[in-house]
Amino acid sequence: MLICASVPAFAQQADYQNLLNMCKACHGETGESQFSSIPSLKYQNADYLSAQLAAFKSGQRPDKTMSKVAALLSEKDMQQMAKYFSEGKGK
Amino acid sequence: MLICASVPAFAQQADYQNLLNMCKACHGETGESQFSSIPSLKYQNADYLSAQLAAFKSGQRPDKTMSKVAALLSEKDMQQMAKYFSEGKGK
Numbered sequence: 413m414l415i416c417a418s419v420p421a422f423a424q425q426a427d428y429q430n431l432l433n434m435c436k437a438c439h440g441e442t443g444e445s446q447f448s449s450i451p452s453l454k455y456q457n458a459d460y461l462s463a464q465l466a467a468f469k470s471g472q473r474p475d476k477t478m479s480k481v482a483a484l485l486s487e488k489d490m491q492q493m494a495k496y497f498s499e500g501k502g503k
Numbered sequence: 504m505l506i507c508a509s510v511p512a513f514a515q516q517a518d519y520q521n522l523l524n525m526c527k528a529c530h531g532e533t534g535e536s537q538f539s540s541i542p543s544l545k546y547q548n549a550d551y552l553s554a555q556l557a558a559f560k561s562g563q564r565p566d567k568t569m570s571k572v573a574a575l576l577s578e579k580d581m582q583q584m585a586k587y588f589s590e591g592k593g594k
Contacts, residue, residue, distance in 0.1 A: 448550035459539035473564055 431489055432496060434481060442502035453497035461494035522580055523587060525572060533593035544588035552585035 435453075439445050443453035453461060467473035468482035469490075485493070496502075526544075530536050534544035544552060558564035559573035560581075576584070587593075 445548060445551075448548045449554060450548070451551045452547055456543055457536060457539045457541070460536075460542045463540065 428489075428492060431485065431493060434484075435493055435497070436502075438477070439497070442500065443497040455500045456498055458491075458494040458498035461497060462490045465490040465493065519580075519583060522576065522584060525575075526584055526588070527593075529568070530588070533591065534588040546591045547589055549582075549585040549589035552588060553581045556581040556584065 436443075438447065438450050439453050443456070445452045464473060465478075465482050465485060466487075468475055468478040469485065471479065482490075527534075529538065529541050530544050534547070536543045555564060556569075556573050556576060557578075559566055559569040560576065562570065573581075
């Protein structure tokens with residue numbers, strides 16, 4: 413907890429936005445993918461999404477792009493990304 | 504073409520419905536999954552869905568359940584299942 417508290421809140425927010433922007437680049441602002449080979453994430457079950465991110469990171473589900481992306485994510489990041497898209501946020 | 508024509512249309516329809524019912528058992532009638540660990544398929548991109556079914560069948564994407572399910576599907580079946588859910592059909 414002390415380690416978390418030592419990180420300024422604005423830095424945590426910037427990290428969150430940067431990670432989210434990385435997701436949005438392919439999956440769309442709201443998770444509605446415009447690319448037929450890329451899945452839409454909008455309203456997808458959060459538990460499923462975070463489990464898939466973990467599977468990409470562990471190598472259990474290999475994917476050229478997502479394996480690299482998921483390697484950058486902590487467990488908390490995965491939960492946050494999953495929460496964002498599952499709630500159908502964005503414009 | 505002659506081989507296809509020799510299969511009665513009602514048998515083909517029955518196969519399609521049986522396969523679809525297998526999908527619906529977990530993913531929901533319209534593809535809106537009620538289980539947090541199981542993905543919703545409604546309105547998902549068809550190309551993505553059929554590619555994932557192929558990946559389950561080939562073993563590229565291992566999954567306890569879907570590896571067995573996909574083993575039962577022909578390429579045409581995969582395209583049909585993907586089409587059904589991508590179009591958001593059902594009640």
